[in-house]
Amino acid sequence: MLRRIPPYWILLSPGLLILLLVFVVPLGRLLVLSFYRTDPSGAMQAAFAMEQYIRFFSDPFYMQMLWRSVYIGIIVSFVCLVLGYSLAYGVARARPERRFMLLMLIALPLLTSAVIRNFGWIIILGRKGILNETLIAIGLISQPLDLLYTPAGVIIALVHVMLPYMVLVLYSVLEGLDRNLESAASNLGASGPKVFWFVTLPLSMPGIIAGTLLVFSITLSFFVTPSLVGGAKVKLMATEIYNQTINMLNWPYASAMGVILLVTMLLVTGLYKRILNRRGPKGVNLG
Amino acid sequence: MSQLIIQDLVKQYGSNTVVQNLNIAVESGEMLSLLGPSGCGKTTTLRMIAGMHSPTSGSIQLDGRELTHVPPHKRDVGLVFQNYALFPHLTVFENVAFGLKRHGVPKGEIKGRVMGALESVQLANLAERYPAQMSGGQQQRVALARTLVLKPPLVLFDEPLSNLDAKLRQALGIEIRALQREYGFTGIFVTHDQEEAMTISDRIAVMNGGRIVQMGTPQEIYMHPADPFVADFVGESNLFPVSAVQPAAGYWRFELPGGHRLSAENAGNGPSAPPAHAMIRPEAVLVQRQPQDAGDTERQGYNRLIGEVAFINYTGSSYLIGLNVKGLDSHFIVRMQNTRKQFDLRLGEAAVVEWPIHETLTF
Numbered sequence: 001m002l003r004r005i006p007p008y009w010i011l012l013s014p015g016l017l018i019l020l021l022v023f024v025v026p027l028g029r030l031l032v033l034s035f036y037r038t039d040p041s042g043a044m045q046a047a048f049a050m051e052q053y054i055r056f057f058s059d060p061f062y063m064q065m066l067w068r069s070v071y072i073g074i075i076v077s078f079v080c081l082v083l084g085y086s087l088a089y090g091v092a093r094a095r096p097e098r099r100f101m102l103l104m105l106i107a108l109p110l111l112t113s114a115v116i117r118n119f120g121w122i123i124i125l126g127r128k129g130i131l132n133e134t135l136i137a138i139g140l141i142s143q144p145l146d147l148l149y150t151p152a153g154v155i156i157a158l159v160h161v162m163l164p165y166m167v168l169v170l171y172s173v174l175e176g177l178d179r180n181l182e183s184a185a186s187n188l189g190a191s192g193p194k195v196f197w198f199v200t201l202p203l204s205m206p207g208i209i210a211g212t213l214l215v216f217s218i219t220l221s222f223f224v225t226p227s228l229v230g231g232a233k234v235k236l237m238a239t240e241i242y243n244q245t246i247n248m249l250n251w252p253y254a255s256a257m258g259v260i261l262l263v264t265m266l267l268v269t270g271l272y273k274r275i276l277n278r279r280g281p282k283g284v285n286l287g
Numbered sequence: 288m289s290q291l292i293i294q295d296l297v298k299q300y301g302s303n304t305v306v307q308n309l310n311i312a313v314e315s316g317e318m319l320s321l322l323g324p325s326g327c328g329k330t331t332t333l334r335m336i337a338g339m340h341s342p343t344s345g346s347i348q349l350d351g352r353e354l355t356h357v358p359p360h361k362r363d364v365g366l367v368f369q370n371y372a373l374f375p376h377l378t379v380f381e382n383v384a385f386g387l388k389r390h391g392v393p394k395g396e397i398k399g400r401v402m403g404a405l406e407s408v409q410l411a412n413l414a415e416r417y418p419a420q421m422s423g424g425q426q427q428r429v430a431l432a433r434t435l436v437l438k439p440p441l442v443l444f445d446e447p448l449s450n451l452d453a454k455l456r457q458a459l460g461i462e463i464r465a466l467q468r469e470y471g472f473t474g475i476f477v478t479h480d481q482e483e484a485m486t487i488s489d490r491i492a493v494m495n496g497g498r499i500v501q502m503g504t505p506q507e508i509y510m511h512p513a514d515p516f517v518a519d520f521v522g523e524s525n526l527f528p529v530s531a532v533q534p535a536a537g538y539w540r541f542e543l544p545g546g547h548r549l550s551a552e553n554a555g556n557g558p559s560a561p562p563a564h565a566m567i568r569p570e571a572v573l574v575q576r577q578p579q580d581a582g583d584t585e586r587q588g589y590n591r592l593i594g595e596v597a598f599i600n601y602t603g604s605s606y607l608i609g610l611n612v613k614g615l616d617s618h619f620i621v622r623m624q625n626t627r628k629q630f631d632l633r634l635g636e637a638a639v640v641e642w643p644i645h646e647t648l649t650f
Contacts, residue, residue, distance in 0.1 A: 178370065178372065180368050180372040181372050181374060183339050183366070184368060184372040184374075185385070185389075187339075187364070187365070188433065189361075189389035189390050189437070190385075190389045199374060202376045203375070203376055
């Protein structure tokens with residue numbers, strides 16, 4: 001007689017199988033590769049050595065690149081949070097029949113091809129681009145700003161594509177927020193800003209955490225926008241991993257960088273959740 | 288002196304008038320219910336008093352202070368919600384302390400006042416819990432404490448008992464009245480449940496279509512409803528259209544559909560406008576099996592109908608009996624106390640109902 005398989009395994013298995021094949025196996029392969037050696041000719045040798053990691057951590061060039069990736073990730077997450085919160089709040093408070101249209105408008109950057117979107121930014125941000133020409137024409141600046149191929153330009157373009165993720169996550173939380181809670185707070189004597197600070201903001205923490213983590217981790221691994229808008233001048237982990245894989249053909253080193261990026265991401269998000277959870281009350285699950 | 292005075296209050300959404308020329312004066316320490324079906328404007332009125340909606344025109348005054356354009360957080364008007372609206376991220380203690388902190392009450396004073404308020408709703412031992420860890424009844428008592436700790440002169444109740452089961456609803460209703468005596472606030476209680484309105488309030492304002500159709504004590508509303516709407520909405524009733532109305536000395540005589548002849552007292556004592564509806568309360572009626580030898584002998588001073596028993600609902604303390612009476616669209620219902628005597632009505636058999644003429648109300 002067959003042993004009965006618990007039904008949840010049947011429900012889990014298709015997803016688990018896909019994750020195993022396209023995620024766990026390649027990731028394991030990546031980890032193994034990262035311990036290989038690269039001999040002087042550039043060929044890789046199977047080994048279990050720390051060579052690649054030592055190379056990374058002893059070179060300030062790469063350490064700076066890691067730091068640049070992290071801080072661009074943090075800035076993009078923060079800017080998306082500030083811009084996205086008011087957008088999401090606005091949509092959640094709009095008339096129900098308008099919300100769908102507003103959400104579609106907000107999701108529009110996601111529906112545009114990455115190539116078109118980024119070439120658009122190149123046209124806008126260049127020294128003779130639309131933005132600089134306009135600012136000079138209205139007399140706000142006399143010299144063009146350096147935006148294209150700078151971290152600032154990369155941040156602008158990344159915020160553009162990441163904002164919809166943030167808004168969608170925040171919207172789902174704010175939309176489910178009981179408006180009576182805000183009414184109750186104001187009835188108990190809280191002015192508008194205090195209602196926001198003591199009620200709306202703490203209750204939207206799950207969305208804030210989920211949204212920033214999502215944007216941060218996607219940003220850190222985002223490759224197309226930094227390589228097109230940042231070019232060779234703004235070197236980030238993702239673009240350099242690409243470079244090492246495709247141009248330098250140094251797969252062990254690219255693998256090690258991939259592992260380092262992944263561990264960094266896990267460390268930063270873990271630390272972030274810890275800080276917020278310590279400050280949050282235990283009655284509410286903050287994600 | 289009247290504490291809360293509402294004058295000519297109007298609320299319009301576009302061309303839709305939700306509240307029409309409302310005038311209410313609530314006495315100090317009184318509990319007034321706004322009773323009506325959903326969409327009658329009662330909740331909109333309450334929210335205008337709380338400042339969550341602004342009126343299209345009219346004024347709201349509390350103890351002579353014009354409230355109409357005061358923002359909600361400066362009104363000192365308490366509000367208790369149907370869904371409790373406790374802050375889920377704060378403990379019971381912090382929920383009750385919320386208003387005190389916003390009002391700048393010194394820290395040293397907060398603890399004593401919060402615990403005092405929690406004691407008056409018997410929840411002092413649960414101060415460290417979170418709302419999600421409590422039952423509905425407990426949550427609503429926390430909400431009461433959270434409002435009352437600020438000692439507002441006026442407390443608004445927005446269907447606060449609707450989410451609770453029947454037993455709890457009754458218990459909490461009694462508790463709200465006790466709290467009113469303890470704290471001495473003036474109350475406005477919005478509900479669509481007429482029984483709740485009758486038990487909890489000193490006076491009831493019955494609302495329909497954005498207007499007050501009748502205002503009075505529970506007894507006045509029940510015994511002397513102003514129109515068929517109130518008669519039908521408040522309590523159980525037998526309400527029928529009447530025709531062939533003839534005035535007699537001190538009486539109206541008329542026919543129900545089906546040609547049944549009835550009489551009612553003419554309260555105005557003289558022919559005024561002839562009535563169009565008659566209403567009889569089910570508990571004012573006596574019902575019995577039709578005797579075998581029944582001639583159609585009508586008792587002096589009584590109305591009488593004959594019908595067939597269509598249903599008998601036993602509720603323990605009473606029976607609700609429905610009769611099919613020839614010509615009537617709906618059942619004629621009778622509420623009969625369980626007197627512990629043998630119950631001899633049977634489904635499908637004929638029965639006689641009788642009630643004193645003065646129990647026939649006309650509109």
